Amino acid sequence: MHRILNIPLMVILMGVGATAMLVPxxxxxxxxxxxxxxxxxxxAFLFYFIVLMVGLATYNNKNRNVARSHLLALxxxxxxxxxxxxxPFNEAVRDTTFVNAYLEMVSSLTxxxxxxxxxxxRLRDSVHLWRALVGWMGGFFVWVTALAILAPKNLGGFEVISSATIGRGARKIEEHVRNTDPRxxxxxxxQQLLPIYTGLTGALWLALILSGESAFVAACHAMSTLATSGISPIGGLENSTTGFPAELLIFIFFIFALTRQTFTPDTTKQGLRRLRNDPEFMLAGLIVLCVPAFLFFRHWLGAYDVDEQQNLSAALHAAWGSVFSVMSFLSTTGFSSADWELARNWSGLQTPGLVLVGLALVGGGVATTAGGVKLLRVYALYKHGLREMDKLVHPSSVGGAGALARHIRGQGAYVAWVFFMLFALSIALVMTALALTGLSFETATILTISALSTTGPLTQVASADPISFAALPEAAKLILSAAMVLGRLETLAIIALLNPEFWRQ
Incomplete structure (x- = not known):
């Protein structure tokens, strides 16, 4: 098994992709x-031959810096x-272009x-299965590379809790990780995460089948939930016949996109105690409680006065639609509840989709399949703000709560703010590029945030009218493909690759 790792990572991934083609x-x-x-x-057989030839040509090819080569491979x-x-997507769907097929696969893989x-x-079930499967494999790839490549390099959100230089090492308590071969x-x-990832997907699949969903749709939704891709062969949960039971099951599994403490092998043994003390999980819980409460209570009194009996049932559906959709877009999955339309009307807001845009920007947990800015960075800025307000009242006070908490409030908040600025700059650059293709300001804004936060379904709910990717010019599709890759990798990883010092190591 270890001999396979002598082959470049890109060739291994090509082999995995060729093998996955056999499933559809x-x-x-x-x-x-x-x-x-x-x-x-x-x-599959064509790419098997290519992988075999390239693998033989590059086998045991020595690289002076394996860690750098693996980061470059991302x-x-x-x-x-x-x-x-x-x-194969382009061959199976005859009435499309290769640019559309490429956009589809970039969107699924990220x-x-x-x-x-x-x-x-318009797509056959085999093609829908391929989209969901590629998204599922992309989610597992995020899990593995976040822990094996980004964490040792102090990237991907780990820089908030680390005192090491960004792009050059892990936390001091994980020196053994930094000195271990990335292969x-x-x-x-x-080996550790695949049984967990597959087991969770299988458990959700069986649960969805028991709720009344068909086996094929349940499989696609289960894979899309664990990968937070939001891919659905029926156009979303709002078109499902199972309704609340399926949504409740999917809602429970959103937790794995909010914090890595739910699945990381070295933390699962500590159980709920570690999860209860996790700042990402607690912050996510606060958001899921407060945002739906705002949407729900804004027009509660007015709606209650109209018809108490009818609106009591409508209120419960509106509350659930808000809670589910908030959780879904916070995890950057993008599934909308069947009751979301009722929740939109209940909120009384002209553009309630903008709330979901903000949630997608916040994103989920570090080292999870979720995109966005990440909860840990938001938490660091929140703690820094509290500390600064405390110093206004008590200028000579000393912050407590331990060395890690002090680091998060100080250096952690600093690098989090740097990432926020880079993320905002990325939004401006992508929006400018899309505007040059002829798109309006609103359309360019929603498409940009959707791509950089890896929340594709956001384009269907953020504005009054859904945005169609099919109507976009090809140049805009290629720009969005690049933005999806940038959003998945994060700007700091790209900057680390461009750092001359990184190449001198």
């Missing part, structure tokens, strides 16, 4: 979708691997979940 190929044969079965089957994987994954096909019936870390975390 066999499914196509099972449901008599021979066109899709041939497209995925032939593509943007190459997110931007280059979809070129391969789009080939767990964004945006699609150019507004009508789900060994990739293998170890893959």
């Amino acid at each position: 190929a066999f499914y196509g044969l099972a449901v008599n979708d021979h066109l899709s079965a041939r497209a995925f089957g032939y593509s 943007p190459l994987a997110y931007a280059g691997l979809p070129l391969m994954l789009a080939v 767990t964004t979940g945006a699609t150019s096909f507004d009508d789900p019936a 060994a870390l990739l293998l170890r975390y893959s």
